[in-house]
Amino acid sequence: MSVSLSQKTLDPAELRPLGSKDPSWGRLAAPNPLVRVIKGLLRAAYQEKLSIISLIVFFLLWEGVCYFKIIGPYQLAPPSKVLKLLIAKLATQNPDGAYLWAHALSSLGLALSGFGAATLFGVPLGLLMGWYPRLNHLVRPVFDLLRPIPPIAWIPLAIIWLGIGGVAKGFIIFLAAFVPGVINSFTGARLTNPVLVRVAKIHGASDFTAFWRIGVPSAAPMIFTGLRLSLNAAWTTLVAAELVAASQGLGFMIQMGRRLARPDIVIVGMLTIGLLGAFLSWILSKIERSFFAGRAS
Amino acid sequence: MTPEPQTPDPAKRSNPAAKTPKAVKVLVRNLTKSFGSLLVLDNLNFVVYAGELLCLVGPTGCGKTTFLNCLTGFLPLTAGEILVDGQKASFKKGDLGFVFQESSTIPWLTVYDNVAFGLKIKKTPPEVIKERVERILTVVGLNPFKDLYPRELSASLDQRVALAREFATQPNLLLMDEPYGQLDIKLRYYLEDELRRIQEREGTTVAFVTHNIEEAVYLADRILVLTQKPATIKEEVIVTLPRPRRFDDPSFVAIRDQVTAAIQWW
Numbered sequence: 297m298s299v300s301l302s303q304k305t306l307d308p309a310e311l312r313p314l315g316s317k318d319p320s321w322g323r324l325a326a327p328n329p330l331v332r333v334i335k336g337l338l339r340a341a342y343q344e345k346l347s348i349i350s351l352i353v354f355f356l357l358w359e360g361v362c363y364f365k366i367i368g369p370y371q372l373a374p375p376s377k378v379l380k381l382l383i384a385k386l387a388t389q390n391p392d393g394a395y396l397w398a399h400a401l402s403s404l405g406l407a408l409s410g411f412g413a414a415t416l417f418g419v420p421l422g423l424l425m426g427w428y429p430r431l432n433h434l435v436r437p438v439f440d441l442l443r444p445i446p447p448i449a450w451i452p453l454a455i456i457w458l459g460i461g462g463v464a465k466g467f468i469i470f471l472a473a474f475v476p477g478v479i480n481s482f483t484g485a486r487l488t489n490p491v492l493v494r495v496a497k498i499h500g501a502s503d504f505t506a507f508w509r510i511g512v513p514s515a516a517p518m519i520f521t522g523l524r525l526s527l528n529a530a531w532t533t534l535v536a537a538e539l540v541a542a543s544q545g546l547g548f549m550i551q552m553g554r555r556l557a558r559p560d561i562v563i564v565g566m567l568t569i570g571l572l573g574a575f576l577s578w579i580l581s582k583i584e585r586s587f588f589a590g591r592a593s
Numbered sequence: 594m595t596p597e598p599q600t601p602d603p604a605k606r607s608n609p610a611a612k613t614p615k616a617v618k619v620l621v622r623n624l625t626k627s628f629g630s631l632l633v634l635d636n637l638n639f640v641v642y643a644g645e646l647l648c649l650v651g652p653t654g655c656g657k658t659t660f661l662n663c664l665t666g667f668l669p670l671t672a673g674e675i676l677v678d679g680q681k682a683s684f685k686k687g688d689l690g691f692v693f694q695e696s697s698t699i700p701w702l703t704v705y706d707n708v709a710f711g712l713k714i715k716k717t718p719p720e721v722i723k724e725r726v727e728r729i730l731t732v733v734g735l736n737p738f739k740d741l742y743p744r745e746l747s748a749s750l751d752q753r754v755a756l757a758r759e760f761a762t763q764p765n766l767l768l769m770d771e772p773y774g775q776l777d778i779k780l781r782y783y784l785e786d787e788l789r790r791i792q793e794r795e796g797t798t799v800a801f802v803t804h805n806i807e808e809a810v811y812l813a814d815r816i817l818v819l820t821q822k823p824a825t826i827k828e829e830v831i832v833t834l835p836r837p838r839r840f841d842d843p844s845f846v847a848i849r850d851q852v853t854a855a856i857q858w859w
Binding site: 491492494495496497498499500501505509510513514516 | 665667684685686687688689690691693695696697699701710711713714715758762
């Protein structure tokens with residue numbers, strides 16, 4: 297009796313879900329390799345390849361919409377044409393006056409100088425505000441007053457003050473990148489573990505030495521968060537800043553594409569901005585990772 | 594624990610010293626501290642002798658940590674004075690050591706750099722830092738872990754790093770605020786032995802705050818029993834038991850019971 301009982305519980309067919317008619321369910325070796333392959337493919341398609349399928353469908357729909365002129369050629373360019381132009385623009389200045397890489401370099405220079413200046417001023421200011429309450433009380437009201445103003449709203453004033461050159465554009469980007477740099481560095485310095493500050497002070501560290509040896513490294517993860525947000529803000533403000541009159545740059549290229557009714561140029565510009573932005577974030581995260589090697593952040 | 598055959602003697606060495614008059618390291622005179630209307634320390638008067646391990650025992654919340662914060666100068670005194678080597682006590686001179694109750698290792702530094710941290714703050718010459726850090730790492734047995742970061746350490750190793758950091762600076766006075774309160778009993782015994790061993794070797798003066806009576810009797814040359822807040826000194830107990838001390842030694846138990854009786858405020 298006990299034998300029959302154990303046989304019964306060990307039979308995998310008995311263990312298959314209620315209502316399942318599949319006789320192979322629970323078998324140690326599936327009898328039909330074809331069934332296994334098909335099942336495996338379906339599972340892979342559902343789990344991992346799903347995103348690839350959605351991308352393929354997206355591009356096919358896009359191409360189809362253009363091919364069948366559902367959206368006219370002056371409104372939208374098909375991906376095939378965009379790709380062709382992307383490659384061609386590496387070697388031609390037509391019709392917007394510069395090579396793609398020249399536009400990209402110009403924009404990169406602008407965004408990075410704004411971002412760099414914002415980091416140079418914003419991070420130390422935020423850290424010091426977080427460490428010295430008096431400085432915080434002094435600077436905070438003005439900072440909080442100006443913080444909610446979108447950087448783009450500064451464009452008219454920037455033009456009045458600084459003209460239409462690179463400085464005005466850099467100023468707009470600076471404003472965009474400055475705020476997250478300050479706020480995150482401030483928070484980082486504020487969150488310093490007071491016990492560690494005492495460790496430094498008990499050994500005779502001045503307030504500034506404690507700030508430098510404990511406060512700044514302790515804030516480092518938050519500083520990097522700020523840098524990432526700053527870079528993001530700088531890059532997203534780029535197109536708006538290049539509206540201020542430009543003769544080069546990705547924002548300018550997009551504008552030219554609109555004026556020439558060439559949606560392919562617009563899309564190539566958009567794509568380049570997106571790819572370069574992703575590339576910059578990637579570089580920053582690489583730097584961050586090598587900086588924090590061995591340390592939990 | 595210690596390899597040399599003559600090491601059972603340090604206890605005996607320190608005992609005769611207890612009879613000869615000792616130099617005063619810390620002089621606490623009429624120390625009073627209140628936070629607003631809350632009186633925490635009420636007119637404390639006592640001394641800490643050079644080279645001794647003094648335990649301050651009292652019920653939780655009686656003001657032991659407040660006392661240490663007054664001693665370091667982190668808190669201003671309401672009345673009275675604390676003199677270290679005849680001068681007003683202050684952390685600003687940088688000759689104190691402090692082991693905290695909570696973890697105080699610096700998370701972004703390796704064990705080695707953590708131990709070197711105090712010396713670096715003091716701008717000690719690099720070759721001196723190297724020599725002292727390597728010596729103290731060997732003494733506390735942290736050599737195999739010197740390249741690890743604090744998050745990779747257990748709680749007891751972490752506290753040993755903090756202890757090693759303080760000893761590396763060769764402090765004039767080492768203050769310990771319930772440093773082993775978070776550890777389990779076995780690790781505590783181990784670290785207590787270790788503290789005693791290094792303290793004797795370095796001749797450091799230690800003020801050790803704890804609410805654990807057994808720990809105090811095990812470690813101390815002298816115990817001051819504090820009352821419930823506002824804290825005053827209720828009793829002084831001089832512990833002359835030979836070392837290593839045993840928890841089941843009848844004279845150990847007798848002292849422990851004496852301190853326990855003194856600490857009871859109910």
